[in-house]
Every structure is written in C-alpha cells, then in structure tokens.
Amino acid sequence: MKLDIATLLFIFCTTSIIQVIVIYIQTKINRRFNGTKYWILGNLFNVIGIFLILIRPFISNEFITIILANMFIILAQILIYIGIAKFLDRKVKIRIILCMFLISIISFIYFTYINNNINWRAAISSIAISICSLLISFELLRYKKNSIRSSATFLGGVFTSLGIFHIIRSISMIYLDKINSFFDQSIIQVSVFVISISASYFCSFSLIIMINQRVSAEEAASQKKFQLIFETSPDFIFISSLENGTILEVNRDFAAGFYKEDLIGRTTISLGFFKNPKERENVVQVLKRDGHCENFELEFVKKDGTTIVGLTSSKIIELNGEVCILDITERKKIDKTLNVLSQAIEQSPASIIITDINGDIEYVNKKFTEVTGYSYEEAMRKNPNVLKSDYHSEEYYKNLWETILTRKEWRGEFHNKKKNGELYWESAIISPIFNNRGDIIQILAIKEDISERKRLENELKRQARTDGLTGLSNRRHFMETAEKQLLWDKNNPKENAFLMLDIDFFKKVNDNFGHAIGDIAIKMVADVCKETIRRTDILGRIGGEEFAILLVELNYTDAVKIAERLRLNVENIKLFDNNEVQVNLRVSIGITKYNAEEDSLEDLMIRSDKALYKAKNEGRNRVVS
Numbered sequence: 001m002k003l004d005i006a007t008l009l010f011i012f013c014t015t016s017i018i019q020v021i022v023i024y025i026q027t028k029i030n031r032r033f034n035g036t037k038y039w040i041l042g043n044l045f046n047v048i049g050i051f052l053i054l055i056r057p058f059i060s061n062e063f064i065t066i067i068l069a070n071m072f073i074i075l076a077q078i079l080i081y082i083g084i085a086k087f088l089d090r091k092v093k094i095r096i097i098l099c100m101f102l103i104s105i106i107s108f109i110y111f112t113y114i115n116n117n118i119n120w121r122a123a124i125s126s127i128a129i130s131i132c133s134l135l136i137s138f139e140l141l142r143y144k145k146n147s148i149r150s151s152a153t154f155l156g157g158v159f160t161s162l163g164i165f166h167i168i169r170s171i172s173m174i175y176l177d178k179i180n181s182f183f184d185q186s187i188i189q190v191s192v193f194v195i196s197i198s199a200s201y202f203c204s205f206s207l208i209i210m211i212n213q214r215v216s217a218e219e220a221a222s223q224k225k226f227q228l229i230f231e232t233s234p235d236f237i238f239i240s241s242l243e244n245g246t247i248l249e250v251n252r253d254f255a256a257g258f259y260k261e262d263l264i265g266r267t268t269i270s271l272g273f274f275k276n277p278k279e280r281e282n283v284v285q286v287l288k289r290d291g292h293c294e295n296f297e298l299e300f301v302k303k304d305g306t307t308i309v310g311l312t313s314s315k316i317i318e319l320n321g322e323v324c325i326l327d328i329t330e331r332k333k334i335d336k337t338l339n340v341l342s343q344a345i346e347q348s349p350a351s352i353i354i355t356d357i358n359g360d361i362e363y364v365n366k367k368f369t370e371v372t373g374y375s376y377e378e379a380m381r382k383n384p385n386v387l388k389s390d391y392h393s394e395e396y397y398k399n400l401w402e403t404i405l406t407r408k409e410w411r412g413e414f415h416n417k418k419k420n421g422e423l424y425w426e427s428a429i430i431s432p433i434f435n436n437r438g439d440i441i442q443i444l445a446i447k448e449d450i451s452e453r454k455r456l457e458n459e460l461k462r463q464a465r466t467d468g469l470t471g472l473s474n475r476r477h478f479m480e481t482a483e484k485q486l487l488w489d490k491n492n493p494k495e496n497a498f499l500m501l502d503i504d505f506f507k508k509v510n511d512n513f514g515h516a517i518g519d520i521a522i523k524m525v526a527d528v529c530k531e532t533i534r535r536t537d538i539l540g541r542i543g544g545e546e547f548a549i550l551l552v553e554l555n556y557t558d559a560v561k562i563a564e565r566l567r568l569n570v571e572n573i574k575l576f577d578n579n580e581v582q583v584n585l586r587v588s589i590g591i592t593k594y595n596a597e598e599d600s601l602e603d604l605m606i607r608s609d610k611a612l613y614k615a616k617n618e619g620r621n622r623v624v625s
Contacts, residue, residue, distance in 0.1 A: 006054065008190065012197050013050040016043050019204040026208050038083030039207060042076045049073035066112050067105070070125055074104055077132035080203075081139075087210070088152070090139050097132070104128045119173045126170035126192075133163035147217030148210045155206035162199045165191075238263075245269055245280065275299040275307060283314055291316050351426070353445040354433075359383045362442065371426075371449050373419030384445070389423055391415035404432050404443060413450070425454040467541040469519060470526035478540025482550045483601050485538060486594070489552075496552055496594035497559030498604035500612040501529070501566070503545040504586040504620040513577045521585055524573050532566045548605070556593045563589045563623045571621070588615035589623045 020043040027036045049072030056065040078097050085092045104124055111120045140156030143149060169192060238250040245267040250260060263271070274280045279298045286293040292315040299307055345352055351368040355361050364379045372379075372387060392415065403410040409431040417423055426447045433442040465477030473481060489496060503509070503525055510518040522545060529539055529547060538550040551559045567587055575583040590611030592604055615624035 005190070006057075008194065008197070009050055009054045012200070013047055013054065015197055015200055016047045016050065019043050019200060020047070022204060023207060026211055034089070035083035035085070035087030036211070038079045038086065042079030042083060044076075045072045045079060046076035049076060062112055066121065067108050070108050070121070071105060073125065074101060074128045074132075077129050081132045081136050084136050085139050088139055088143050093135060096135070100128055100131050123170040123173040126166035126173065130163040130166035130170070133159045133166065137163060148213040151206050151209040151213060155203065155210070158199055158202045158206065162195065165195055240268060247271075272301055275301050283312065287314055287316055348446075349448075351445075351447040351449070353384060353447070355384065355443045355445070357440055357443065359385070359443070368447075371418070371424070372416075378419075387414070387416040387418075389415055389417040391423075400430065404430060405440070407432055407434075407440065414447070424449060424451040426450055470523050470541050472526055472530075472547075473538075473540035475540060475542040478538065478542060478548060479601060481538050481540075482548075485550060485552060486596075486599075486601055489594070490596050493596045494553045495555045496550060496596075497554060497556055498592050498594060498608050499549040499551065499559075499563055499566075500590045500605070500608040501525075501547040501549065501587050502543075502612055502616070503570075504588055504616070506545040509583060509585075513581075513583055517575070517577050517583060521573075521575060521583060524575060525570055525585065525587065528569045528573060529566065532569050533562060548608075550604075559593075560591060560623065560625070563591050567621065567623055586621040588612055588620045590615055591623060591625045593625075 020040055023036065023043070024040055027040075049069045052065055052069035052072065056069075059065055078101060081097065082092050104127075107124045108121055111117045111124070137156040137159035140152045140159065143152045239248045240246060241248065247263050247266055247268065250263050268274060268280060269277055276299065279296075283293055283296055283298075286296075292313075294313045296312045296314075298312050301307055346365050348365055348367055351371050352363075352365040353361060353368060354363040361379050361382050361384065364374075364376060368379065369375055374382075374386075396412075400410050400412065409429065411427075411429050413425060413427050415423060415425055427450050428445055428447040430443060430445045432440040433444050435441045465473060465480075467474045472478075486496070503521065506518065506521070509521055522541075525545075526541065526547070529549065533539060533549060533551065536552050537554075538552065540548055542548045551562060554562070567589055570585055570587045573585050575585060577583060590608040590613070592607040592611060594604060611624045615622050618624065
C-alpha cells in the first residue's frame with residue numbers, strides 16, 4: 001500500500017473507530033466517569049470529519065467536504081477537551097472554545113467561497129487544533145491528585161507537543177509550504193497525519209490507563225473508608241461463615257470483653273454467643289431464602305455472661321455472611337431521648353434557628369417557617385439578615401455580635417420583615433454553642449413573635465396620652481409636650497402664645513339635644529382646631545368642653561389672628577340633631593403672650609384661663625387677652 005495522504009486518512013479513520021470501540025468497552029467494564037462520553041463522541045466526530053475529507057475527490061460539494069468536514073474535526077477536539085476537563089473535575093472554558101469555533105467556521109466559509117485559499121484553511125484548522133490541544137495540556141499538567149498524576153502528566157506532554165506542532169504547521173501553511181490540493185505529498189502534510197495517528201494512539205492508551213488508575217484509587221479509598229467505618233463503628237460488627245458460623249473478622253466494639261485473636265476462627269455457637277442457638281438458624285434460613293435480613297431482634301451473651309438485646313441486620317457477601325449487631329437496649333434509650341428533643345424543638349411555640357459561626361442558617365424549626373413565610377429549603381444557608389427591616393441601627397447588630405463572640409447570651413427585640421414584606425416584632429435570646437474544647441461552633445437563636453403584645457403596648461400608650469373622644473392629646477400628655485417645648489424655648493428664645501378655649505353654653509347643648517349630640521359637637525370643635533392651627537402647634541383637650549393650644553414660634557399679633565379665625569370657623573360649624581334642628585356652636589377664647597424669661601406653663605394656663613372667663617363675662621363668642 002502506497003503511503004500517500006489518502007492512505008494516511010484511511011488509517012487515521014480506522015484507528016479512530018478502533019479507539020471509539022476500545023474506550024466504550026473500557027467504560028462499560030469499569031463504570032462511566034464524567035467526561036468519557038465526550039471522549040467517545042469526540043472520536044466519532046473525528047471519524048466523520050476524516051471520512052468527509054477522504055471522499056473529497058469523489059464529491060464536488062465544497063460545503064460537505066470542506067466546511068462540514070473541518071467543523072466535525074474541530075468539534076471533535078472540543079469534545080475531547082470537554083471530556084478531559086470533566087473527567088478531571090475542572091471548569092470548562094466555554095467562552096474560549098465557543099469563540100474559537102465560531103471564528104474558525106466563519107474563516108472556513110470566507111476562505112472557501114469568497115477568497116478560495118487552501119493554505120489559509122489548513123492554517124486555521126491547525127490553529128483551532130493547537131488551541132484545543134494546549135487547553136487540554138493545561139488542564140492535565142496542573143492536575144495534582146496522585147492517583148492519575150503520572151498518566152495525566154504524560155498525556156499533557158503529548159497534547160503540548162501536538163499543539164506546538166500545529167502552531168508550526170499553521171505558520172508553514174501561510175509562509176512556507178504552499179499546497180494546491182489537500183492531497184499534495186508535502187512533508188508537512190504527511191507529518192500532520194503521522195503525528196495525529198501517533199498522538200491518537202498515545203491519547204487512547206493514556207485515557208485507558210487514567211480510567212483504570214482512577215478506578216483503582218477509588219476502590220482503595222472505598223476499602224479504606226469501609227475499614228475505618230468497620231473498626232470505629234459503635235455497633236457490633238462481625239463477618240462469619242454462613243454455614244457453620246466461623247468468625248472471619250470482627251470490629252473492636254464486638255471484641256470488647258474478648259481478645260480479637262481469640263475470636264477469629266471460632267464459631268458463634270462454640271462461644272455461646274446466641275442465647276438461643278435456634279435464633280441463628282432462623283437468621284440463616286432467611287438469608288438463604290432472601291439474601292438479606294433486617295432488624296431481627298435477638299439476645300446475645302457477652303463474655304462476662306450479661307445478656308444484651310441486639311437488632312441484627314445481615315447480608316450474604318462473597319465471604320459468606322456479614323452480620324451487623326446493634327446494642328438495642330442502649331440504642332433505644334438514646335433514640336428515645338433524641339426523638340423527644342427533636343419533637344420538642346420542631347413543635348416549639350418559639351422560632352428556633354441554628355447558624356454556623358458566620359451566621360449562615362443550618363436549621364430552622366416549623367414555627368420559624370410559619371412566622372416568616374420562608375420554607376425550610378429557602379432558609380437553608382441564608383443569613384438571618386434576610387429578615388432585617390432597617391428599623392435597627394448597625395450599632396444594634398454590632399452589639400449583638402460582640403456579646404455572642406465574647407461567649408455571652410444576648411437578649412433583645414427585633415422589628416423584622418417577613419417574606420411577604422409584612423413587618424413584625426419578635427423577642428430573641430441568642431447564645432453561642434460550644435464543642436467539648438470550649439470553641440464556639442454554632443449559634444442558637446430562640447425567638448418569639450411579640451407583634452400582638454407590641455400592638456397592645458402601643459395601644460395602651462396611645463390611650464394613656466390620647467383623649468378617647470377626639471383623638472387629641474389628653475390633659476396629661478398635652479402638659480408634658482407643652483412643658484418640653486417651653487423648656488426648649490427657654491434655651492432658644494422664641495415668641496409663643498397660649499390659648500384656652502371653651503364651648504359656650506355647652507350644658508344647654510347637652511340638655512336640649514342630648515349627650516350624643518354633645519359628643520359630636522366636641523369632636524367637630526376638635527377637628528376645627530386641628531384644621532385651623534399649624535402642625536407645629538400643640539393642641540389638647542384638657543377638660544369636658546375645654547381645649548388648650550400652644551402656638552409655637554409665632555408673634556402675638558399673628559396668634560390673635562389665628563384665635564379669631566378659629567372662633568369664626570367654630571361659628572360656621574353646621575351641626576343638626578335628628579330632627580334637622582341646627583345646633584349653634586360658639587366658643588370663648590382666652591389668649592396670653594409667652595415670656596421665656598419669666599413664664600412657666602402654669603403661669604400661661606392661669607393667665608389664659610382668666611382671659612377666657614373675662615371673654616365669657618363680656619358676652620362670650622370672643623377672643624380676649
């Protein structure tokens with residue numbers, strides 16, 4: 001057979017098919033690791049691409065034999081790169097390979113249909129292959145796990161060499177080795193396929209070795225893990241012959257009270273291990289029938305003669321029988337305690353949260369999900385700050401963390417926000433959880449929804465300072481607020497005025513129209529007062545039909561104008577009884593000027609009260625100072 005390009009293509013195609021079959025069989029014999037399916041698919045694409053090039057002399061369709069062929073070959077290299085990256089548990093550099101693929105395809109189209117240039121097409125193909133090869137070698141050479149490090153390093157060297165060769169080939173195609181046909185017998189062209197065939201053999205050889213090395217490493221790790229579990233398990237574990245009960249292996253806990261060496265080779269019957277030997281026969285019968293048994297409750301005799309109740313699970317293995325024995329007497333006590341604690345936490349009327357030392361949630365109980373609206377899954381690994389409503393300052397939370405990290409318990413309240421945006425109050429006790437060495441390992445928060453309590457507290461506070469009929473400040477709250485304002489004014493002298501207002505002939509209103517109408521009259525006068533004065537002024541109901549107003553930072557002339565306007569507004573109130581009879585309302589107002597250097601609130605109230613009664617004596621429905 002003549003060693004021309006067509007022959008090399010045929011050999012390359014054939015070897016790629018063989019590699020697909022071998023890698024597929026290898027993965028089926030062992031097990032499919034991440035990435036192996038990409039290796040198989042990559043080699044298949046390589047076969048398709050080579051085949052399309054091979055039939056180029058017989059088909060004139062350039063799209064199939066040039067564009068599609070090169071597309072399959074480049075995709076083959078990309079898939080092999082993805083396969084190796086996934087096999088090594090590396091992140092695939094998807095942006096790089098996607099950009100490279102799109103640029104390659106656009107370039108092939110350009111140098112086929114617009115500027116037909118076979119040298120540039122060959123160079124582009126080599127550049128794409130070199131990029132993939134160098135990406136593969138980069139992932140392989142930086143792999144550090146000892147299990148496949150040697151084969152990964154070797155394969156990394158192969159792909160590095162392949163990448164460098166294709167860089168040289170791309171330069172040669174552009175500047176040196178000009179060809180007129182893909183099948184020209186140039187040194188570079190022949191070298192491409194000889195090196196590619198050799199590299200593919202090395203690649204398959206190394207991949208198979210890596211699979212086997214990884215299988216061996218995982219089996220060794222699994223055996224080591226099994227041995228560790230076997231030896232350190234708190235349960236009784238032994239391996240014995242299915243037929244005669246000869247003990248082949250025991251763990252340390254099982255050997256408690258015995259020397260392990262004295263147990264190996266002896267039978268469970270000769271040791272008198274089963275209180276009732278027939279129980280073992282029953283277990284063996286079930287094993288022979290089903291291949292396994294679970295949770296058989298048996299009685300065992302220890303070396304010291306004490307009897308324990310064990311929960312036995314058994315399974316037939318290649319060594320005949322493996323029997324796992326749990327000390328159910330002690331186990332039941334532990335399980336009962338844990339179950340009670342678990343149920344108590346889960347059914348607690350308080351929200352319970354456990355976080356790590358960074359504040360990330362590791363557990364929430366049912367009450368937490370009911371109160372906040374976050375499900376258990378939504379809450380996991382979140383930080384409790386998702387509940388923050390920005391009501392509290394950063395200093396508040398800083399104090400919380402400082403308290404906990406100094407190993408103390410923190411108590412306080414939060415104004416938090418539910419998942420649906422609703423605000424609520426909760427009291428909280430937050431404390432650190434310590435391990436046996438005294439290190440803080442977790443943080444426990446027990447929280448109770450106190451929204452209703454807060455609402456009642458606020459309502460009581462409101463009732464304590466508010467007049468129930470009008471909604472204005474009551475006498476006590478009015479005087480507290482006015483005292484604070486006057487105290488501030490003494491240090492920052494401002495002009496103020498004080499008014500006392502009383503509804504004229506209010507007793508007649510009650511007597512003639514009833515107390516219900518009287519109450520309406522008081523509320524309407526209160527509303528007129530609120531509408532007439534400014535927001536900065538202080539208004540309160542200090543008696544039955546008597547009101548007081550502190551006009552803040554207002555000169556006396558303007559204060560008199562407001563008082564007069566207030567009198568007129570009350571006079572214009574339209575109030576009718578049930579018979580449509582109008583109730584005429586009038587007010588008398590006493591006003592006095594505030595002297596910051598001399599006056600107290602009591603002085604103002606005395607002077608304005610005298611002015612009020614002067615207004616009444618002079619005929620009512622007037623403002624008097």
